[in-house]
Amino acid sequence: MRSIGEMARDSGLSVSALRFYDRVGVLVPAWVDPVSGYRWYGPEQVEEARLLARLRRAAMPLADIRLVLAGWSGTDTGLVRRLLQAHLCRLEAGLSDAREEFSALRALLDNREKPMPSPRTAAVRLSVPAPELADALDAVRFAAGRDPELPMLAGVLFDIEGGTLDVVATDRYRMAVARTGTSGYDGTRVQLVVPTPLVDAMRALLSGEEPVRLAVDGDRVTLESGAGQTAGPCLDHDFPDYRRLVRxxxxxxxxxxxxxxxxxxxxxxxxxxxxxxxxxxxxxxxxxxxxxxxxxxxxxxxxxxxxxxxxxxxxxxxxxxxxxxxxxxxxxxxxxxxxxxxxxxxxxxxxxxxxxxxxx
The missing domain is CATH 3.10.150.10 (DNA Polymerase III, subunit A, domain 2)
Known part of the structure; x- marks a missing residue:
């Protein structure tokens, strides 16, 4: 007999999944201790559990999984083969439909008017309280993305508008937003994506209490404090519209x-x-x-x-x-x-x- 933990290890199913399949009657333990409630599985159930794990990974519906398990040990495997083939056909049809939709979406993107991005020409100068900026960066830095396939997320967005600076980071699975006040700039909204190494270099200079100076010249950003100065290019990517995502x-x-x-x-x-x-x-x-x-x-x-x-x-x-x-x-x-x-x-x-x- 195997405990539920041993069964999880041997089958590839998690303990919580085994509990679920017990509740719905798909894979019921051979014996349940009436005092402790511990589940115990027989040796012959390992093959069933491994089969179940494969069917789960293939995204087979639960109703069909029941029938496959019921017919697996029988001599007539015709029903099992038909169920597997039917599910494979569904997956292939779904993949074909998805390919058609993605082709249409790519065509829409190709035909869409995309004005050439205009480089930032106006110089931006502003002051930010060092403790507030340090706190804001600490609040969002952990959420910056690391996926090389999504380079636009491998930094922190600096969103300057109306006397405030919002800093935003996301890796798709989490998003962090923080705000600090600014002074010295009242122009139009300016957004720049600062790469994470430069963000870390900025954070290292925010040890004092005095305001620091932030400057944007074209695609280059500079932070200057009493502890020193750091500068570098911004990422040449558009950051997602986070204001929509936080609603x-x-x-x-x-x-x-x-x-x-x-x-x-x-x-x-x-x-x-x-x-x-x-x-x-x-x-x-x-x-x-x-x-x-x-x-x-x-x-x-x-x-x-x-x-x-x-x-x-x-x-x-x-x-x-x-x-x-x-x-x-x-x-x-x-x-x-x-x-x-x-x-x-x-x-x-x-x-x-x-x-x-x-x-x-």
Missing amino acids: TPDGSRAEVDTAAFREAVVKGPVVTDDASGPGEPAAELTLLQVTGDAAVALGDDRGSDRNQVAVNRAYLLHALDAGARDRLTLEIGAPTVPVVIRRPDDEHTFTLLMPVRLEN
């Missing part, structure tokens, strides 16, 4: 003690993201939900409550650290809506964590 439906809010909540997340239950790509390690997810008494509960079972929102646990911990406040506000809505982590005293500094779709 999320209102969710339930709960204020947490940051240190206590962080410890609870570290020690608390996790579920495994089984939808990771080939060769990628499965991510650990934390299930979040605001309770009726305006507290945040951590779930331990992906199927126990449909209102739970799953987020990457490591990303959640990064966001809590970047929040840099004794108390933070979590805004949690539907399972498909980003979780928002805000500073109670600063509405313009926040992090969005993209929810992870739970595969059952």
Whole structure:
């Protein structure tokens, strides 16, 4: 007999997935301890579990998985072969449809008028309080992208407008926004994407209390402080329109003690993201939900409550650290809506964590 942990190791299915398939009657343990509730699987169930893992990776519907498992051990494999062939045909048809849609989208992009980008010619000069800029960069730097296929995200957006400087970073799975005040510039809106090495060099110069000077000349940005000066070219890419991306439906809010909540997340239950790509390690997810008494509960079972929102646990911990406040506000809505982590005293500094779709 194998414990559920041993079965997960031998089959390629996660513990949470095995629990799910037990609940829906697809792969029921050979024996469940009536006292402890521990699940135990027979040796003959390993092959079934491995088959189930393959069918999951092939995105076969649960109803068809039931039939495949039911007919797998029989002498007449005709039904199993027909089910596999039908699913393969669906996948090939779906891929063909997707190729046609992407071809149409590429044609739209090719035919779309794209004015030549005009280089920045007007010089921009402004002052920024060093402590505020340091705090803003610390609040967003963790979310900067690292994917070489998306070079426009490999930096921090500096968005200058109306006496404020918004700094924004995103790697698609999380987005962090922070704001600081400025002085000395009241011109039109200016946006530049500062590469992360230059951002780090800027941050190293923000040790004092005096304002620092930020200058933009063409595609080059310079920061000067009492501790020194650093400069470099901006990234030659457009950053996504983050103002559209941060418009999320209102969710339930709960204020947490940051240190206590962080410890609870570290020690608390996790579920495994089984939808990771080939060769990628499965991510650990934390299930979040605001309770009726305006507290945040951590779930331990992906199927126990449909209102739970799953987020990457490591990303959640990064966001809590970047929040840099004794108390933070979590805004949690539907399972498909980003979780928002805000500073109670600063509405313009926040992090969005993209929810992870739970595969059952």
